[in-house]
Amino acid sequence: MPRYRLTLEYDGGPFVGWQRQSEGASVQATLEAALARFTGEAPETVAAGRTDAGVHALGQVVHFDLAREWKPQKICDALNFHLRPAPVSALAAEEVPADFHARLSATRRSYLFRILDRRAPPALDAGRAWHVGHRLDADAMHDAAQALVGHHDFTSFRATACQARSPLKTLDLLRVRRAGDEVQVDASARSFLHHQVRNLVGTLALVGEGKWSRRDVEAALAARARGAAGPTAPPEGLYLVKVGY
Amino acid sequence: MPRYRLTLEYDGGPFVGWQRQSEGASVQATLEAALARFTGEAPETVAAGRTDAGVHALGQVVHFDLAREWKPQKICDALNFHLRPAPVSALAAEEVPADFHARLSATRRSYLFRILDRRAPPALDAGRAWHVGHRLDADAMHDAAQALVGHHDFTSFRATACQARSPLKTLDLLRVRRAGDEVQVDASARSFLHHQVRNLVGTLALVGEGKWSRRDVEAALAARARGAAGPTAPPEGLYLVKVGY
Numbered sequence: 241m242p243r244y245r246l247t248l249e250y251d252g253g254p255f256v257g258w259q260r261q262s263e264g265a266s267v268q269a270t271l272e273a274a275l276a277r278f279t280g281e282a283p284e285t286v287a288a289g290r291t292d293a294g295v296h297a298l299g300q301v302v303h304f305d306l307a308r309e310w311k312p313q314k315i316c317d318a319l320n321f322h323l324r325p326a327p328v329s330a331l332a333a334e335e336v337p338a339d340f341h342a343r344l345s346a347t348r349r350s351y352l353f354r355i356l357d358r359r360a361p362p363a364l365d366a367g368r369a370w371h372v373g374h375r376l377d378a379d380a381m382h383d384a385a386q387a388l389v390g391h392h393d394f395t396s397f398r399a400t401a402c403q404a405r406s407p408l409k410t411l412d413l414l415r416v417r418r419a420g421d422e423v424q425v426d427a428s429a430r431s432f433l434h435h436q437v438r439n440l441v442g443t444l445a446l447v448g449e450g451k452w453s454r455r456d457v458e459a460a461l462a463a464r465a466r467g468a469a470g471p472t473a474p475p476e477g478l479y480l481v482k483v484g485y
Numbered sequence: 486m487p488r489y490r491l492t493l494e495y496d497g498g499p500f501v502g503w504q505r506q507s508e509g510a511s512v513q514a515t516l517e518a519a520l521a522r523f524t525g526e527a528p529e530t531v532a533a534g535r536t537d538a539g540v541h542a543l544g545q546v547v548h549f550d551l552a553r554e555w556k557p558q559k560i561c562d563a564l565n566f567h568l569r570p571a572p573v574s575a576l577a578a579e580e581v582p583a584d585f586h587a588r589l590s591a592t593r594r595s596y597l598f599r600i601l602d603r604r605a606p607p608a609l610d611a612g613r614a615w616h617v618g619h620r621l622d623a624d625a626m627h628d629a630a631q632a633l634v635g636h637h638d639f640t641s642f643r644a645t646a647c648q649a650r651s652p653l654k655t656l657d658l659l660r661v662r663r664a665g666d667e668v669q670v671d672a673s674a675r676s677f678l679h680h681q682v683r684n685l686v687g688t689l690a691l692v693g694e695g696k697w698s699r700r701d702v703e704a705a706l707a708a709r710a711r712g713a714a715g716p717t718a719p720p721e722g723l724y725l726v727k728v729g730y
Contacts, residue, residue: 249609250608251609251611317604324606329605359561363494364495364496366496
């Protein structure tokens with residue numbers, strides 16, 4: 241039974257998230273329906289990152305098994321035909337060993353968070369960035385972000401519903417840069433807690449607004465209490481960019 | 486009667502184009518309706534570039550006159566409130582002298598054309614780029630493009646419906662660059678003929694595919710016949726980026 245690895249791009253806007261749910265369209269159910277349409281099989285798909293409702297992917301990685309052998313490019317082309325008009329695109333496919341697991345084998349996840357920090361709302365990027373109506377200090381955000389890089393107890397930045405066994409994670413990269421009317425946050429780690437990137441961004445935004453200092457961010461991390469950190473940034477600014485193995 | 490200059494961003498996808506038409510929503514009618522809602526006036530608006538259906542703007546410039554004096558920022562904020570949920574955003578406004586004319590005073594128009602040249606269709610950039618399913622040679626396109634820069638009779642790249650008096654135009658910039666899975670074409674001139682950028686891009690795409698050489702492009706220009714050049718690239722890749730005065 242060959243196993244396939246698939247790289248996906250999607251617009252998270254119309255979906256309830258990656259994971260199949262009782263109500264609403266999920267990326268998973270959309271993908272599995274498209275797979276079923278041309279394979280005649282009903283494979284279950286496993287993703288590297290279970291993105292939340294509204295969160296986008298530029299390079300989500302998924303694996304699934306098929307009874308029959310398929311040419312990888314044929315899988316991509318057939319998927320892209322059957323996925324229409326859903327905003328999900330199969331970028332690449334390859335056959336992988338049976339022990340490859342999209343989630344468990346992943347050693348690095350890279351996210352991008354886009355903040356549009358201008359007064360006017362986005363016309364072209366509506367639903368593709370977090371609109372903050374005033375300028376943020378990206379340099380101050382970057383400096384404060386460095387206090388969060390490394391191995392820490394990230395309880396303060398973890399959704400209360402997070403099911404991870406441990407709040408200990410190693411954040412390898414948290415970079416904040418200005419790009420025109422945007423502040424872009426790059427975050428990279430082996431794995432993240434639920435809502436961790438959005439909670440980090442929501443907290444750094446307080447620094448960008450001048451309400452918090454780097455010391456406040458350090459204190460929030462040390463408090464190990466969700467209430468000690470800033471709010472959760474909205475999903476529409478978040479992109480799963482790449483998964484490393 | 487004060488005159489105002491407005492900078493607009495819009496997603497051209499849902500519109501029949503800038504110009505008001507008997508059927509379908511135009512950017513102009515959408516903007517004028519929003520202006521009327523808070524001013525109680527019915528100003529006519531004039532744009533620097535009458536973008537076609539599906540063509541986007543990052544920096545369209547518009548002027549209009551109001552009987553009453555308004556603070557420019559108030560115009561932007563009220564417009565952005567009343568434009569919702571249309572994908573049109575007022576970026577900036579200022580009061581200008583009565584002889585300022587968005588179209589006639591413009592001395593430079595800059596456009597960007599985005600081509601996504603990968604096999605997989607766009608999920609996030611659907612309607613925001615021209616999807617060409619195979620790799621283009623951006624360097625060859627750039628080289629051929631240089632044969633089109635300068636003062637020429639652009640009849641071969643002009644829509645047959647074009648109403649400009651003369652086909653003579655000076656193309657100041659035509660630059661082709663690769664950016665990841667995209668080929669980006671920047672075009673800049675005092676003014677353009679109808680469909681000129683899209684016809685230039687459609688012709689350069691033939692070069693990118695290896696079907697045409699730079700010499701073929703030179704011959705197409707010299708032929709001064711629309712049929713001698715390549716097809717018209719679709720509108721969704723085109724962005725009016727900036728207007729200079």
